[in-house]
Amino acid sequence: MLKVQEIRELIKLVDQSSINEFVYEQEGTKIKLKKTGQEQPVSVGHQPAAEPVQSEPVKPDKPAQAPEKIAAVEASPAAPKEEAHQEHLQKIVSPMVGTFYQSSSPDTDAYVKTGSKVTKDSIVCIVEAMKLFNEIEAEVEGEIVEILVKDGQLVEYGQPLFLVKPE
Structure with a gap:
């Protein structure tokens, strides 16, 4: 199963590429990345049968960009x-x-x-x-x-x- 950092890298790569849709499937887990427009965030789908990805993110001191x-x-x-x-x-x-x-x-x-x-x-x-x-x-x-x-x-x-x- 992919780690959170690997998923984030996939999102970044798809976002920077000319690919509009990307699907990754492994052991009952399906990740679908789809661009809906340049200003829209990339969508990631997750099948309910898969185990959730656990992460301990660090809370930022302050947002880097305007929300x-x-x-x-x-x-x-x-x-x-x-x-x-x-x-x-x-x-x-x-x-x-x-x-x-x-x-x-x-x-x-x-x-x-x-x-x-x-x-x-x-x-x-x-x-x-x-x-x-x-x-x-x-x-x-x-x-x-x-x-x-x-x-x-x-x-x-x-x-x-x-x-x-x-x-």
């Missing part, structure tokens, strides 16, 4: 194993593969905490991908009920980051 505003929200599907009170919650999901940060630098407070009120344009976190620090907006109004990932954790495309009780 881009990116938003992704998905309604929380009602699963039989979920408790009844969670059925009406919405998820704020990661719009890309990258590293999750709760604040813009190690010495500043987190953008949001459990119980924080958010509006549609509230910045809730940063996802760093390919040395770009992308501000993630809530895209929903409500209260943060749960933070689902830890600071510095590697997140996948579409992975839930926060549970929000809409207002």
Whole structure:
């Protein structure tokens, strides 16, 4: 299985090349890199049957570039194993593969905490991908009920980051 650094190198190589799409498959793991435009981040897909890649990224002192505003929200599907009170919650999901940060630098407070009120344009976190620090907006109004990932954790495309009780 590829290591995180090897995946990052693949992303960098595809991004710098004229290739628009690249697929790598090994032992049940499938990585698909696809360019959607020059200003868009490269998308990486991961089959659920594969083991997750573990990494201990170092939190940056401060973002190297101006953050881009990116938003992704998905309604929380009602699963039989979920408790009844969670059925009406919405998820704020990661719009890309990258590293999750709760604040813009190690010495500043987190953008949001459990119980924080958010509006549609509230910045809730940063996802760093390919040395770009992308501000993630809530895209929903409500209260943060749960933070689902830890600071510095590697997140996948579409992975839930926060549970929000809409207002």
